[in-house]
Amino acid sequence: MTTQKKDTILKVDNIHHSYGKFKVLNGISLEVKRGGITALIGPNGAGKTTFYNVISGKFPPTRGKIYFNNIDITGFPPHKIVKLKLLRSFQITNIFPELTVEENILIPLILKRGKCYSFFKDLKKYKEFYIEAENIMNNLGLIEFKNRTVSELAYGDKRLVEIGITFASDPEMILLDEPTAGMNPAETERTVNLIKDLSEKSNVTFFITEHDMNVVFSVSEYIFVLHQGSLLAQGTPEEIKNNQEVKEAYLGGSV
Numbered sequence: 001m002t003t004q005k006k007d008t009i010l011k012v013d014n015i016h017h018s019y020g021k022f023k024v025l026n027g028i029s030l031e032v033k034r035g036g037i038t039a040l041i042g043p044n045g046a047g048k049t050t051f052y053n054v055i056s057g058k059f060p061p062t063r064g065k066i067y068f069n070n071i072d073i074t075g076f077p078p079h080k081i082v083k084l085k086l087l088r089s090f091q092i093t094n095i096f097p098e099l100t101v102e103e104n105i106l107i108p109l110i111l112k113r114g115k116c117y118s119f120f121k122d123l124k125k126y127k128e129f130y131i132e133a134e135n136i137m138n139n140l141g142l143i144e145f146k147n148r149t150v151s152e153l154a155y156g157d158k159r160l161v162e163i164g165i166t167f168a169s170d171p172e173m174i175l176l177d178e179p180t181a182g183m184n185p186a187e188t189e190r191t192v193n194l195i196k197d198l199s200e201k202s203n204v205t206f207f208i209t210e211h212d213m214n215v216v217f218s219v220s221e222y223i224f225v226l227h228q229g230s231l232l233a234q235g236t237p238e239e240i241k242n243n244q245e246v247k248e249a250y251l252g253g254s255v
Contacts, residue, residue: 006033009173009205010055010086015064017047017054024050025061026229032173037199037206039216041240042226043250048209051226052175056088057081069172085172089179095161097151101142104150104161105133108168133168139201140164140194156187160194167198176208180215188215195219217241225249 010032017025024047032038042048053059055066057078066074068086076084096104109129137143140160145153150161159179166174179195180188192215199206199219210216216223217237225233225240227249233240240246 009034011067013065016062017050018062024229028231030224032207034205036221037219039220039223040209041216046226047229048226087166087169087171088175089162089166095150100147101161102133102146105136105164105168108165112169136164136167156183171204173205180212192219
C-alpha cells in the first residue's frame with residue numbers, strides 16, 4: 001500500500017524582511033503540509049515572531065512570496081487573510097475579559113455568518129450558534145466555565161478561550177504563537193493534550209512556535225528551525241534532535 005502524500009497548504013518562497021537597515025528574515029523558503037502539527041523553533045532573536053507577523057499580514061515582506069492554498073497572499077492585510085481561513089492565535093491573550101466564556105465563543109460564530117452581535121438583541125433566536133459554541137467549549141474542556149466571566153479564569157483557561165475563539169472562526173490553518181507560554185506544568189500538559197486531540201479530530205493544520213522543547217517534540221510531526229533569520233534545518237523531531245547544527249545554534253544546550 002502506498003502512502004498518499006499530503007498537499008501543501010502554506011508555501012513561503014524566499015521571504016525577506018527588514019526594519020530599516022536591520023535584516024530580520026533572510027531568504028526563508030519552506031512548505032507546510034496540510035493537516036497535523038508543524039513547529040517552528042529557534043533561539044531568541046531567530047526571527048520567529050517576525051516570520052509569523054509577515055505570514056499573518058501584520059507586516060508585508062520586503063521581498064519574496066507567500067502562498068496559502070495556492071493563492072498568492074503576499075502583502076494581504078490581516079482581515080483578508082482571515083477570510084481565507086488562515087488565523088493566528090497570539091502569545092498575549094486576545095479575548096474579551098469582561099464577557100463570559102460562552103459570549104467570547106459566540107461572537108466569532110455570529111460574525112462569520114454575517115450577523116451583527118448586539119447586547120440589545122435577544123441572541124436566543126440564534127440557537128444554532130449556541131449549539132456550535134457548546135460543542136467548541138466541550139472540546140476545549142471549558143463547558144463548566146461557560147457562564148463565568150473570562151477575567152475570573154486562570155491563565156491557562158484564558159489561553160484555551162483564545163484557542164476557542166480562533167476555532168469558532170472556522171480556520172483551515174492556525175498559527176499558534178507560544179501556546180503554553182506562562183503556564184504551569186499541569187496547564188502545559190493539558191494544553192498539549194488538547195492540541196493533539198484537536199489535530200486528530202479536525203481538519204485544521206496547526207503551525208506552532210514554542211520555546212518548550214518538550215512540548216515541541218511531543219506534539220510535532222515536522223519541525224523547521226530558524227537561526228539568525230535563516231532556515232537552519234528541517235525534519236522530523238528525531239532528525240532535529242540529532243542535528244549537530246541545531247545543537248550548536250542553541251549554544252550547546254540540549255534540544
